[in-house]
Amino acid sequence: MSTLWLVIQREFVSNVLTARFMIGFMVCLLSTAVAVFVQVDDYEKRLASYNAAVREAEPETQEWDLYYNIRPQAHRKPNPLGIFNVGAENFGANTVTIELAKPVFELTFPIGDEPAQKRGSDNPFLAMFLTIDVVFIFKIVLSALAILFAFNAVSGEREDGTLKLVLSNAIPRDMIVLGKYLGGMLSLFPIVLISLIVALVIALSSPVTAFDGNHISHVVLIFAVSLLYVSTWYLLGLLLSIWTKTPATTLILSMFVWVMLTIVHSNMATIVVEKFPPYQSKPEAAFVQSAADVWDQFRKERDTYVKQRGYESLKDSISWELGTRSEKTNRFLTFYSYGIDGLYLIEGYILRDIDKADTSIFQEILGYQEPLRIAYADKVEEILNKPAEERERNAKFADALSRISFADVYHFAVGAIAGTDRQSYNNFIQDSRAYKRRIVEYLKDKNAFTSRTWFSNDQGAADLTDLPVFQDRQLSLSESLSRAYIDIFILLAWNIALFMSAYVSFLRYNLG
Amino acid sequence: MIWQIAFKEIYHNLTTLRFALILIVLPVLFVANSFIYSFGGYGYTAQVDTYNQQVTQNRNHIGDYANKGLAELALVGPGEIPKLPNPLTFCADGADKLIPRSVKMQNVGMLGRAGYDEFEGYQWRPPWILEYPLQNKSGSVVQRIKVDWVFIGILMGFFAILFTFDAIAGERARGTLSLMMSNTVSRGQVLLGKYLGAFVTLMVPLIISILINLLIIHLSGNIPFAPEHWLRILGMVGLFALLVSIFTFLGLFFSSRVSNAITSLVWLLLTWVFLAFVFPSLLGTFVGNLNPIPSVDEVLRQQYAQLGQLYDEYRPFDGSGDIPSKLSKAASAEDPEATRLWAAFFTKEVETKTRFADGHIDQQFRQVLLARDLTQISPIATFQYAMEGLANTGIVGYMNFVKQARRYRQTFIDFIKTEDQGDSESLHIYPVKEGLSQSPVDPDAVPVFGEQISYWSVLTQVMFLVLFNLLFFIIAQISFLKSDLK
Numbered sequence: 001m002s003t004l005w006l007v008i009q010r011e012f013v014s015n016v017l018t019a020r021f022m023i024g025f026m027v028c029l030l031s032t033a034v035a036v037f038v039q040v041d042d043y044e045k046r047l048a049s050y051n052a053a054v055r056e057a058e059p060e061t062q063e064w065d066l067y068y069n070i071r072p073q074a075h076r077k078p079n080p081l082g083i084f085n086v087g088a089e090n091f092g093a094n095t096v097t098i099e100l101a102k103p104v105f106e107l108t109f110p111i112g113d114e115p116a117q118k119r120g121s122d123n124p125f126l127a128m129f130l131t132i133d134v135v136f137i138f139k140i141v142l143s144a145l146a147i148l149f150a151f152n153a154v155s156g157e158r159e160d161g162t163l164k165l166v167l168s169n170a171i172p173r174d175m176i177v178l179g180k181y182l183g184g185m186l187s188l189f190p191i192v193l194i195s196l197i198v199a200l201v202i203a204l205s206s207p208v209t210a211f212d213g214n215h216i217s218h219v220v221l222i223f224a225v226s227l228l229y230v231s232t233w234y235l236l237g238l239l240l241s242i243w244t245k246t247p248a249t250t251l252i253l254s255m256f257v258w259v260m261l262t263i264v265h266s267n268m269a270t271i272v273v274e275k276f277p278p279y280q281s282k283p284e285a286a287f288v289q290s291a292a293d294v295w296d297q298f299r300k301e302r303d304t305y306v307k308q309r310g311y312e313s314l315k316d317s318i319s320w321e322l323g324t325r326s327e328k329t330n331r332f333l334t335f336y337s338y339g340i341d342g343l344y345l346i347e348g349y350i351l352r353d354i355d356k357a358d359t360s361i362f363q364e365i366l367g368y369q370e371p372l373r374i375a376y377a378d379k380v381e382e383i384l385n386k387p388a389e390e391r392e393r394n395a396k397f398a399d400a401l402s403r404i405s406f407a408d409v410y411h412f413a414v415g416a417i418a419g420t421d422r423q424s425y426n427n428f429i430q431d432s433r434a435y436k437r438r439i440v441e442y443l444k445d446k447n448a449f450t451s452r453t454w455f456s457n458d459q460g461a462a463d464l465t466d467l468p469v470f471q472d473r474q475l476s477l478s479e480s481l482s483r484a485y486i487d488i489f490i491l492l493a494w495n496i497a498l499f500m501s502a503y504v505s506f507l508r509y510n511l512g
Numbered sequence: 513m514i515w516q517i518a519f520k521e522i523y524h525n526l527t528t529l530r531f532a533l534i535l536i537v538l539p540v541l542f543v544a545n546s547f548i549y550s551f552g553g554y555g556y557t558a559q560v561d562t563y564n565q566q567v568t569q570n571r572n573h574i575g576d577y578a579n580k581g582l583a584e585l586a587l588v589g590p591g592e593i594p595k596l597p598n599p600l601t602f603c604a605d606g607a608d609k610l611i612p613r614s615v616k617m618q619n620v621g622m623l624g625r626a627g628y629d630e631f632e633g634y635q636w637r638p639p640w641i642l643e644y645p646l647q648n649k650s651g652s653v654v655q656r657i658k659v660d661w662v663f664i665g666i667l668m669g670f671f672a673i674l675f676t677f678d679a680i681a682g683e684r685a686r687g688t689l690s691l692m693m694s695n696t697v698s699r700g701q702v703l704l705g706k707y708l709g710a711f712v713t714l715m716v717p718l719i720i721s722i723l724i725n726l727l728i729i730h731l732s733g734n735i736p737f738a739p740e741h742w743l744r745i746l747g748m749v750g751l752f753a754l755l756v757s758i759f760t761f762l763g764l765f766f767s768s769r770v771s772n773a774i775t776s777l778v779w780l781l782l783t784w785v786f787l788a789f790v791f792p793s794l795l796g797t798f799v800g801n802l803n804p805i806p807s808v809d810e811v812l813r814q815q816y817a818q819l820g821q822l823y824d825e826y827r828p829f830d831g832s833g834d835i836p837s838k839l840s841k842a843a844s845a846e847d848p849e850a851t852r853l854w855a856a857f858f859t860k861e862v863e864t865k866t867r868f869a870d871g872h873i874d875q876q877f878r879q880v881l882l883a884r885d886l887t888q889i890s891p892i893a894t895f896q897y898a899m900e901g902l903a904n905t906g907i908v909g910y911m912n913f914v915k916q917a918r919r920y921r922q923t924f925i926d927f928i929k930t931e932d933q934g935d936s937e938s939l940h941i942y943p944v945k946e947g948l949s950q951s952p953v954d955p956d957a958v959p960v961f962g963e964q965i966s967y968w969s970v971l972t973q974v975m976f977l978v979l980f981n982l983l984f985f986i987i988a989q990i991s992f993l994k995s996d997l998k
Contacts, residue, residue, distance in 0.1 A: 019775040027782045031790050038794050041801045049807065122807040123876045124646055125907055128607035129796020129883060130657065130789065140789065144781055148774065248682075251777070252530045252674060256537070259670055267657045268544060275552025 003171050004179050011183025015149055024145040025191050031137045032195040036202045039083045039133050044208050046078035046089065049120025053095055065461035067448040068348055068370075072098050072439060074432035074470040079420050080211060081218055083203045085135040085411075087420030090127070095119045096432035100440065101373050102344040103291075103381030104433050106388045107284050116429065134199050135414045138192070138226050139407050140262050143233040146188055147254045150237025152247040153180045154506070159246055177238075177506045181499065184234050185227075192230060196223050217477045221417050225484075228491045229410040233258075235498035242505045265405040273398035280394075284387045291380045292342030298376040299345075302369050309365060317365055321356040343384065344377065349455040359452060367450035374440055381433070395422060403487075406494050413487035419475040423483065431473065438468045513697050514705045521679075521709020530674050531713060538717050541664050542725035548659060549602030550732040557734050559597035559613075566594035566614065573618070575955040582935070583948035585958070586928040589618040589640030593920070595913045596963045599735045603748055604899040605658035606906025615917045616643040617924070625829050627842075634842035639858050639943040641865045642921050644873050644914065662896045665752055666788045668718065669759040669892060673780040675710040676763025678773035680992065685773060703764060703992045710760045711753075718752060744902045744967075751902070754977040755895045759784070761984035768992040792887040792896075799883035805875040815868040822864060826857045843946040848939050851947040858943050873914065880907050888973070891980045898973035904965045913963060920961045927959050 015021055057073050064070045074096040082089040093116035096104055104115050157163035166176060200219060203209050211219075237254050244250045311317045351357060402408040415421030446463075448454060453462045475483075525531050549555065573591040577584045594614045601608050619640040627633030657663055683689040692702060726745070729735050737745075763780055770776040806814070823829070827837035839857060841850035884907075887893040900906035925942075932938050932949045941947025 019770075019772065020778040023775070023778050023782065027786075031786070034794055035790070038797045038801075042797055045801065119809050120807045122805050123879050125610060125876055125880045126796060126799070126883065128610055128880070128907065129887075130793040131797055132790055132793040137790070140785055141782070144785070148778055148781075152774075248678070249529055251774075252528075252533065255674060255777075255781075256530075256533050259667065260537075263657075264541070264659075264667070267663065268659050271548055271659050272544075272552075275548045275555070277553060280553075 004175050004182075007171065007176055007179025008183040008186060011153070011180050012186045015184060015187035020145075020148055021187060024141075024148070025194075028137070028141050028145065028191050028195050029198060031141060032134055032199050033202060035132050035134055035137050036083060036199045039086060040203055040206045040209065042086070042090070042131075043078060043080060043083050044206065046082070046120070047208055050075055050078055050094070053119050061464070061467075064464055065453075065457045067443060067446075067451065067454045067462045068100075070100075070439075070462075070464065070467070072435075072467065072470070074098065074428075074435050075472075076425075076428045077472040079418065079424070080203075080209050080215060081418035082133075082420050083209065084133060084199065084219065084222060085414045085418045085420050086131050086133045087415045087418065088422050088425045089420050090131065092116075092425050093118050093429075096429065096435075098432065098436045098439060099344070099346060100370070100436075100443075101346045101377050103377050103384055104429065104436065105343075105381060105384035106429070107288075107384065108387070108391075116432075134196070135222075135226075135411060138195075138229070139411055142188070142192065142226070142230050143262055143407060144258060145191065146184075146230045146233035147237040147258050149184050149187060150234045151241055151250040151254050153184065153238055154241040154509075155244050155250045156241070156247040173507050173509070174503060177503050181231075181235065181238060181502075184238070185231055188230050188234065189227070192223065192226050196226070214474065214476065218417055218419075218475075218480060221477065221480065222414050225410065225413050225417065225488060225491070228488070228495065229406070232406050232410075232491060232494050232498065235495060235502055239498055239502040239505065242502055242509060261405040262407040266402040266408045266411075269401035269404075270398045273394055273401065277390075277394045278397050279390050281386075281390065287383055287386055288343060291383050294376060294380050294383065295342050295345045298373060302372065305368055305372075306365060309361070314362070314365065317361045318351070319358045319361075320353075344380070345373070347373075351456060354456050354458050359456075363450045363452060363454070366454055367447075370449040370454070371440075371444075392422075392426065403490065406491060409487050409490045409494075413484045413491065416484035416487065417480045419480060424475075427473075432470070435468070435470045442466075442468055514701050514708065517692075517697070517702060517705025518708035518712065521706055522713055525675065525709060525713040530671075531717075534671055534714070535717050537667075538664070538721040539724055541659065541667070542721040543728065545602055545659055545661065545664065546725045546728040546732075550729045550734040555734060556597060556599050556601070562613075563594050563597050566592060570594070571955075571960075574958050578953045578955040578958055580952065581950045582928065582931055582953045583945040583950055585953065586932075586943060586948055587637045587639050587945055588620060590920070590924050590958070590961070591618045592616050593917055593961050595910070598903060598905050598909065599737065599741060600744065600903035601660070601905055602729065602735070603661040603745070604896070604903040604905050605660040605662070606900040606903070606909065608658075608905060611906070611910045612645055614645070615914065616645055617641075617917070617921065623828075631837065631840050632842040636843070636854070637945065639862050641862055641869060642917060643869055661748065661752075662899045665755055665895055665899065666892055668714065668752060668756050669788065670784055672710065672714055672756050672759035673763050673777070673784055675714060676706075676760055677767055677777040677780050679706050679710065679764055680767040680995070681770060681773040681776050682767075684771070684996075699993050700989060703768075703989060707757075707760055707764060707988075710763070711757055714756050714760070715753060718756070719749065722749060722752075747902050747970075748899055751895055751898050751974070751977065754974070754981060755891065758891045758977065758980045758984055761981065761988045765984060765988040765991050768988065768995045771996075787890040788892045791890045792893045795886045796883045799879060799886065803879055803882055805879055806872075808872075811868055811872045815864065818864050818868075819861065822857070822860055826853075828857065843944045845939060845946050848941065848947075851939060851941050851944050855941045855944045855947055862943065870918075877907070877911055877914075888976055891977060894973050894976045894980070898970050898977065901967060901970035901973060904967075908969055909965075912966065916963055917961070920959070923959050927957075931957075 053073075053075050057075070061072070076094040079089060093106065093114075095118075096116045098104070099115065102115050106114075106116050152159075154163065157166065167173070196219065200211075200216075204211060236257065237250075240254050240257070241247070241250045244253060306312075306314055306317070309317065351359070399408075399412065403412070412421065416423065443449065448462070451462075452459055481488075570591040570593070573588075574585070577588045592614050593616075595612070597613075617640055619638055622635055622637050624635035625631075625633060680689065683692070693699070730737070762783065763776075766776040766779045766783075767773070770779060826839050827835065828839045830837060838853055839850070841847060841853075843851040843854040845851075884893075884897060888897065897906075897908070901908055903909075904912070928948070929940075929942060931953055932940055932942070935949035935951055937951075938949035939947040
């Protein structure tokens with residue numbers, strides 16, 4: 001055991017005393033600090049716009065007095081862990097407005113009045129600047145440092161001639177590999193640790209970032225994964241160092257591998273999938289057309305029902321006090337908005353002189369019609385969701401391709417842990433749909449569809465005090481782990497594979 | 513003597529592993545680039561098709577309304593103006609997906625009111641304004657670096673580092689440096705020789721790869737080039753040379769400054785990462801907070817508030833109540849007084865909407881330009897902007913387009929007014945339908961939008977790149993002159 005410790009110590013000291021350690025340490029610290037500063041600022045901005053959106057929604061809620069025109073909103077709460085990995089935090093919609101007759105969908109071309117909108121954005125063009133966060137710095141800088149620590153661990157000693165000396169001692173070769181690995185990791189450990197601590201301190205020093213225990217535990221997990229990532233690079237450097245004869249060759253080779261895996265590969269994979277998408281069926285316009293057909297079906301079904309009840313049109317179902325019949329046409333007003341190209345069909349009713357009207361049958365019909373409309377909206381949603389599903393499938397494919405490089409595996413793992421990846425965004429959209437279903441259930445429980453308050457407030461406004469509020473979900477550590485475990489597992493597998501290869505190669509190493 | 517050293521360097525470089533690796537990597541990247549951009553979806557051909565469709569649509573639109581009369585055309589506007597697709601996106605993508613492909617100059621919607629008592633019923637078309645729609649509103653795709661020439665240029669910086677980090681430190685360690693200096697060569701010559709050696713070894717595979725790239729694109733036939741494009745591509749090769757040269761000098765500087773080749777590489781690598789990724793992106797994010805502009809919602813709110821005031825003043829929809837509507841009479845050719853009031857209302861409405869639309873996008877542009885100006889401290893960012901400038905992609909290309917669209921807006925209005933002067937029956941009141949000439953106009957006489965591209969903005973960046981070269985040349989020279997041989 002003491003010999004192992006000796007090797008570790010020797011490796012550690014020879015690393016720490018070099019200029020590259022000091023430079024790497026300073027640069028990593030500095031760039032992490034700057035990145036966190038900028039990201040904290042960015043997070044504050046997101047939070048401010050979120051708070052503003054929630055605040056503004058409040059008085060609007062007070063104004064709803066009819067059931068049919070409630071428009072509750074689901075706001076996407078900014079994730080404080082976005083400071084470490086901004087991921088998809090700045091992309092996509094952050095407010096979904098729930099309207100019962102309007103499906104929740106995302107199309108790429110602007111249709112006006114989308115249910116899912118991005119609020120608080122001030123300059124879409126700034127998105128052309130790449131966003132940088134702690135994880136990006138780690139992904140690029142730490143990997144470079146790990147490589148630069150490892151490249152001459154074996155080939156360097158071989159060139160210096162010290163390797164022969166070391167091996168002529170009674171230290172077994174496996175001890176040397178293990179010692180070199182542990183020693184290298186020991187010298188990288190403080191860099192990762194202190195950079196993350198500094199990041200955390202800067203993040204906490206902002207008055208608006210409220211980190212609780214749950215967040216801290218996520219940061220600890222990010223730290224662990226970062227170590228695993230650094231270790232992968234160190235092992236790769238070690239392996240290359242064993243495989244090549246001179247440190248110069250190791251260095252050039254590992255630099256190329258580094259630039260390919262960290263910078264070239266993922267960009268290439270993404271753009272190739274973007275330009276040659278594996279899943280591509282119809283253009284969005286085709287889906288929009290079928291959505292319009294569905295709404296036509298709804299109208300037909302509705303009209304059939306009204307006829308079945310014995311009325312020519314909806315307005316005949318209202319019986320008015322005698323003597324006012326001649327003015328009947330003026331008293332019933334339907335207004336509707338049939339979204340662009342028939343994406344949604346919202347209808348509202350205004351009845352003048354409602355106190356002279358008996359609307360019981362009209363209410364009954366609405367009790368049939370409105371749930372039917374919601375069911376149709378769900379159908380349309382299924383159709384309109386297809387382009388987004390396709391985009392997601394393509395993106396998943398690109399992700400899978402990117403995973404060939406473990407630098408991207410690390411990025412995905414951290415994104416999943418922090419809850420800032422694309423999946424989290426999709427979950428938000430899913431949650432807003434679930435929220436809509438809850439609202440529908442709520443209205444059903446209140447018998448709102450058959451209630452007069454659906455369209456008129458002459459008998460008192462709708463009681464919406466206990467209307468469900470959208471709950472943003474926060475990932476617990478175990479949930480994060482269950483989402484990130486595949487990526488963590490891949491990193492672990494790389495580590496084991498690289499370590500085994502380095503171990504075997506070194507045992508068979510020919511000093512000659 | 514310089515060339516002797518340079519040739520020695522080149523011969524030496526040719527046999528190294530790094531040269532072999534570059535010889536593989538560069539062609540692979542350029543071939544990938546040519547395939548992705550000439551064969552992939554949403555490529556240039558598809559864009560040209562869409563553009564042509566839009567142009568035809570636009571022409572039909574103008575033709576339809578010109579036949580209906582000058583007044584109709586004046587209010588509907590010249591239509592949706594598409595931006596010319598750019599064949600050179602494969603050189604500099606310039607966040608192409610974020611750039612809107614058109615601006616809107618039309619309004620087909622009608623507004624109306626029912627009349628009663630003094631309040632006359634009237635239907636009108638609110639005059640068009642120049643609108644700037646956003647591209648890809650709900651795109652949840654995270655922006656990534658594109659594999660364009662700019663990206664390869666960034667990598668060229670990295671390769672330049674790999675060729676120079678040990679150029680002096682390595683010779684110093686091997687002891688060959690003092691041997692060389694014992695000859696009658698000056699230090700400056702040695703440095704220049706080494707510079708030329710590295711520069712030539714880098715540029716040769718680069719140019720070969722570029723030729724392969726252009727050959728594939730040319731043979732694919734999907735991106736046809738005009739002679740002018742070839743000139744721009746030549747300019748881009750020049751930009752590549754400037755960038756490679758900067759990083760070669762930078763490498764020589766660190767290599768002579770630092771005693772140990774590895775330390776020199778660490779410095780260079782981190783400098784490169786900083787200049788290429790960290791620095792430009794951090795500034796980009798930071799400028800948004802440094803120079804904040806109101807959000808889209810806020811601008812909309814302000815605009816609604818001001819329009820609300822305008823509507824309160826003129827009350828086009830509401831003639832009842834204590835305050836009589838200024839616009840209670842409908843505009844008509846027989847009633848110039850009422851028509852003038854409507855014109856005043858429309859002019860103010862257009863002015864308010866235009867002020868907000870133009871003002872907001874100008875603010876956005878200024879923010880981006882500020883970020884760009886700041887990031888030009890990095891030669892890589894400067895290189896990127898110069899490439900985008902030559903390719904006419906990116907925000908500058910879009911800004912040029914917007915500027916010309918605004919000029920066209922004025923041209924179109926002037927055309928309407930001049931045409932209208934020719935009709936003696938018209939009231940000459942713009943922009944009310946009843947106040948303008950009702951007779952049809954010749955569709956061919958209507959001015960069409962033409963986009964001219966200017967490359968003058970590139971000059972600043974080229975100057976910067978040359979300055980960077982000079983600067984790094986001088987510091988490399990000084991540092992080598994002062995350095996120890998052992």
